Amino acid sequence: MAYEAVIGLEVHAQLLTESKIFCGCSAVFGGEPNTHTCPVCTGMPGSLPVLNRKAVEFAIKMALATNCEIAPHSLFARKNYFYPDLPKGYQISQYELPLATKGYVEIPTADGGKKRVRITRIHMEEDAGKLFHDEDGPFSYVDFNRTGVPLLEIVSEPDLRTPKEAADYLRVLRAILQYLEICDGNMEEGSLRCDANVSVRPMGAQTLGIRAEVKNMNSFRHVERALAYEIERQNKVLEQGDEVVQETRLWDPQKGITDSMRGKEEAHDYRYFPDPDLVPLAISPKWIEEVRKGLPELPLERKDRFVQQYHIPEYDAGIITSSKALADYYEECVRLFPEPKQVSNWIMGDLLRLLKEDDREVEDCPLAPQQLAEMLGLIKDGIISGKIAKAVFEEMYKSGKGARDVVQEQGLVQITDEDALSAIVEEVLTAHSQEVDAYKKGKEKLFGFFVGQVMKATQGKANPRLVNEILQKKLR
Amino acid sequence: MKIEIGEVEYVGRLARLKLSEEEKELFTVQLNAILDYMEKLNELDTSAVEPTFHVVSHRNTVREDEMRKSYPQEASLENAPDKAKGCFRVPKII
Numbered sequence: 001m002a003y004e005a006v007i008g009l010e011v012h013a014q015l016l017t018e019s020k021i022f023c024g025c026s027a028v029f030g031g032e033p034n035t036h037t038c039p040v041c042t043g044m045p046g047s048l049p050v051l052n053r054k055a056v057e058f059a060i061k062m063a064l065a066t067n068c069e070i071a072p073h074s075l076f077a078r079k080n081y082f083y084p085d086l087p088k089g090y091q092i093s094q095y096e097l098p099l100a101t102k103g104y105v106e107i108p109t110a111d112g113g114k115k116r117v118r119i120t121r122i123h124m125e126e127d128a129g130k131l132f133h134d135e136d137g138p139f140s141y142v143d144f145n146r147t148g149v150p151l152l153e154i155v156s157e158p159d160l161r162t163p164k165e166a167a168d169y170l171r172v173l174r175a176i177l178q179y180l181e182i183c184d185g186n187m188e189e190g191s192l193r194c195d196a197n198v199s200v201r202p203m204g205a206q207t208l209g210i211r212a213e214v215k216n217m218n219s220f221r222h223v224e225r226a227l228a229y230e231i232e233r234q235n236k237v238l239e240q241g242d243e244v245v246q247e248t249r250l251w252d253p254q255k256g257i258t259d260s261m262r263g264k265e266e267a268h269d270y271r272y273f274p275d276p277d278l279v280p281l282a283i284s285p286k287w288i289e290e291v292r293k294g295l296p297e298l299p300l301e302r303k304d305r306f307v308q309q310y311h312i313p314e315y316d317a318g319i320i321t322s323s324k325a326l327a328d329y330y331e332e333c334v335r336l337f338p339e340p341k342q343v344s345n346w347i348m349g350d351l352l353r354l355l356k357e358d359d360r361e362v363e364d365c366p367l368a369p370q371q372l373a374e375m376l377g378l379i380k381d382g383i384i385s386g387k388i389a390k391a392v393f394e395e396m397y398k399s400g401k402g403a404r405d406v407v408q409e410q411g412l413v414q415i416t417d418e419d420a421l422s423a424i425v426e427e428v429l430t431a432h433s434q435e436v437d438a439y440k441k442g443k444e445k446l447f448g449f450f451v452g453q454v455m456k457a458t459q460g461k462a463n464p465r466l467v468n469e470i471l472q473k474k475l476r
Numbered sequence: 477m478k479i480e481i482g483e484v485e486y487v488g489r490l491a492r493l494k495l496s497e498e499e500k501e502l503f504t505v506q507l508n509a510i511l512d513y514m515e516k517l518n519e520l521d522t523s524a525v526e527p528t529f530h531v532v533s534h535r536n537t538v539r540e541d542e543m544r545k546s547y548p549q550e551a552s553l554e555n556a557p558d559k560a561k562g563c564f565r566v567p568k569i570i
Contacts, residue, residue, distance in 0.1 A: 033561065039547070050537060276531075279536070
């Protein structure tokens with residue numbers, strides 16, 4: 001039987017506020033352990049939380065950018081459970097009345113279209129602390145610096161069908177968060193986190209299968225790999241006539257498998273109730289409009305602008321603007337070398353290919369826009385050919401050197417000296433007198449062969465236009 | 477009886493409370509009395525009453541996003557039953 005997967009994602013985004021959500025401690029990543037802490041975030045008796053206005057504003061921004069309805073009233077609730085990273089014995093979150101509901105984003109489909117992924121809800125909550133474990137000793141260590149850092153939890157409907165769609169959805173969310181400048185989107189450092197609810201069902205079925213929750217996927221690649229593994233695992237379970245167990249499973253990137261947390265999981269009974277220490281949040285239409293006015297250009301708007309302003313294909317514009325960092329990179333290159341189509345060709349081709357091979361994000365691109373612009377200048381001035389440029393590009397990417405330096409060091413300057421080239425052409429033709437005869441008898445497609453031989457003799461450094469001219473003259 | 481002793485034990489477990497057999501009996505009776513009282517309140521027609529989100533009528537008590545001085549590490553760890561490496565130390569939980 002053919003099965004289809006049904007995936008929903010729960011995404012947690014750390015907000016880039018200066019201070020924590022309910023107290024004035026620094027919300028910045030890192031610091032000596034337990035130095036960004038105070039009685040409020042460590043849950044000392046008698047301390048009272050006060051909501052950070054900026055965190056609410058950021059949440060409203062995200063809600064607007066994802067087409068959500070913003071609740072006029074929302075409430076903070078206590079989610080009760082015991083774990084050493086949670087000093088109060090509860091996490092302040094939102095439950096019955098979340099800040100925003102019923103939104104959607106669009107993800108690109110393989111056929112060039114769009115697919116709408118519905119967002120169930122977006123709510124605000126506080127992050128928990130961080131745990132370190134002894135390698136072999138009997139202890140764990142708790143650092144509460146992260147406790148109380150504001151988070152948005154963004155919950156999707158089970159609209160995703162493949163690991164690729166899940167990763168694409170996550171990319172779209174990250175792009176929006178980064179464009180809004182409310183989250184840095186760093187999955188490795190954990191400022192963007194993702195859990196997935198996965199189930200499979202017979203193709204075409206309407207009811208949902210039993211789901212497993214997959215955690216611990218801290219890069220886009222891991223999300224795709226973990227989901228692919230989990231779907232395959234569930235398919236096998238069903239094919240054997242067994243039932244999927246509803247449970248939490250951890251992705252193990254080393255082994256490439258998801259594994260049951262068996263028993264380590266707490267009962268999912270959080271006994272939510274409204275937090276009496278926090279008054280309800282009432283978001284007025286006026287506040288929403290104020291925030292709306294301050295919204296920056298979002299990915300789709302920027303894409304449309306790129307098509308209009310730079311006359312690049314919609315497809316290219318879509319890919320380049322799908323990451324704020326990449327779009328910024330592109331615009332910086334175009335500013336330095338104002339031939340937008342050329343720039344987009346190199347970014348879409350060689351740059352993205354090299355980044356993908358290295359499994360790197362644009363943020364960590366070793367090649368600065370200045371280097372790419374400098375190289376494009378060299379092509380334009382006829383100093384290097386487009387073909388040589390590819391080698392220059394890779395060398396710059398690898399070594400971080402400037403275009404001119406690479407060209408000089410490796411002697412890649414294009415041969416544009418007509419006499420020098422003529423001599424080389426002459427040698428090639430002498431060496432291939434049979435082909436020359438055949439050509440002269442009408443086998444004209446050998447022309448390309450001669451060009452190729454000259455290029456080979458010059459290690460690709462001959463100016464192609466000049467080679468053509470000389471060959472045509474000599475073969476007449 | 478709305479709740480049985482088993483539910484008292486379950487709630488006790490969730491709250492990490494160690495309850496004696498006498499206490500379990502006692503709390504079962506007491507919790508049922510509370511639920512009975514709620515039942516009584518439910519007899520009132522509240523269809524025309526706005527839900528009470530909070531007992532005080534304030535809304536939006538917020539602060540600006542300004543960083544304030546945190547406690548020094550020693551102060552944060554002062555009441556910790558066990559500490560090391562600048563952290564609260566707990567039995568291994570992995």
